[in-house]
Amino acid sequence: MDSTHSDKAGDFSERVEQVNPSETQEIPNNYYKNKLFIGTCGAVAISLVSGTGAFSLAAPVLNSINNDLGPDPNFVWIGLVNTLMLACGYIIVGRLSDLCGRRYFFVGGNTLGLVGAIVCSRASSITNLIGGNVLLGLAASVQTSIPFVMGELVPMKHRFLVTGLFYFFAIPCAVFGPAISYAFIEHTSAGWRWIYYMLIITNGVATTLWAIFYHPPTFVMITRKTKWQMVKDFDYIGFALSIGGILVFLMGLSWGGSVHPWKSGYVIGFIVVGLLSMVAFVVYENVRKLPDPIIPLHLFSNIPWVVNIVINALAASAFYGFSIVVPQMVFGVWTSDQAYGSIVACSSSGGFIMGIILSGLARFLGPLKWQMIVCAVISTALLGSVACATTDNMHTVLGLLITGCVFCGYIEGSTVTTSSLAIRDQSEIGIAVGVGATTRGIGATIATTIYVVTLSNRLATTIPELVPPALSQAGLPKSSITDFMLALQSGSFEQVAGVTPEIIATGVRAYQQAQVEAFRTIFFVSIAFIGSIVILAFFMPDLKSKMSDDVRALLRGKKERERYIEDIEARRQAAEPVGSRGDGQQADDMADEKLGARD
Incomplete structure (x- = not known):
């Protein structure tokens, strides 16, 4: 049975109502107006800016950073370590905060982000920057954990809405990251370092808000173990x-x-x-x-939940794959204008984020299974149709791409929230969401690898097939074709013998067409990932019974927490004589049933 923990209506700052976890209670009338809840919302919002910005702001300008600090062939690790730490951090934060309480993980995680941003802002080498991004990646696993940190603070029926609303704060960095980064480089004296100055500000503010306002159930309130027992029993x-x-x-x-x-x-x-x-x-x-394994394997016996996280990984595969492919397509085929191109390159990520925001309405639109099937069918059709791309139909492609990404983002947003709802025991919400997020990261890495390899292989075929014949037909000597192909990468054709403006124009058009042919293959490949969601969606969990007023945890002021803990200890001591076991376990069980102390 799902654990719930809520209070009867009344004065939030003064009253402590202990209820049986099987009962559904009303949240205090002033709960959402309380400074603890409002401050926590602010902390979550600003943390999301930091968590998405750590990667999205730096990734588009890695070459510029390498030119400034390097060149160093290891500069690719700047982005790699961020995503690696993010994928592993979700499980660590989710499980340990389930077992020990969340407060210090979220205060500490954002502090780690602040330190990482400071290290990166002062970096004098690529190695320094890689080290800073290890910290930023770990911090991001905390900062982007909206589904359980906010999901457990509101009624279960509102989790979709809350997740969708908070993703508005992902828009600045996740959508406009490239444009912001290029603006820093072009319009500030510090250049790319302003990425990390900005993250120092956001991490600093978020850390302060978490420390002041975020007071969820504590270690004593969620476990009967001592801290030393928890250390000894750790997996x-x-x-x-x-x-x-x-x-x-x-x-x-x-x-x-x-x-x-x-x-x-x-x-x-x-x-x-x-x-x-x-x-x-x-x-x-x-x-x-073990009683408390790092990943409870019984989660995987819940087939609808497993199907849900697989669907989430497949939807995310399109997001991450297109985030790499679309900017290459924009600058390789349609424009060389850095400012204009960076805005156009945001099209796919903008569509995805909009879809995640709209997924906040999922509760009101009927059975989730049919929503996923409809979105998957439409998204597959639209994103597959992007294969109609040519060198001259950018607006048509963008229309199909953005709309398709909205539907795909809706799938991703809905399944992220469902990973917190479809579990049998709400005391495992952190690890359930964490495993889902890590699965998402693994799936996205695999899919991105497939996209990149496919694109490289196709370019290795289409460029030799289209460009040299076009150059020969235009009159370029065969001895100069190799030089021309190399010049395409730099954009400087002065050293190519026998070249004319007409030949350059012909060669560039052929090169663009070769890239279009390769990119078309990528969008055909996306059909396999997104199209498989249509079949899997038939096995999505039925969440009708989960759309309740049950609340997983409440934020409490200092006096309220002290009274709550004193009451727990008093009742446990009073219950001890009833237990027949020397360790008092039975007495604790009876006390917990009375108190609903396991948040």
């Missing part, structure tokens, strides 16, 4: 096998084709070792059957 081996396996596997995928060739022993070795580690984790947890 250290499971932690190493699961987090280590995920990290090593993702590193292998991320290295392939960028840091090392795909056939490299590093790439193959890391992928294989990562997979073996994850298999070993499953075997270990099944054998040990």
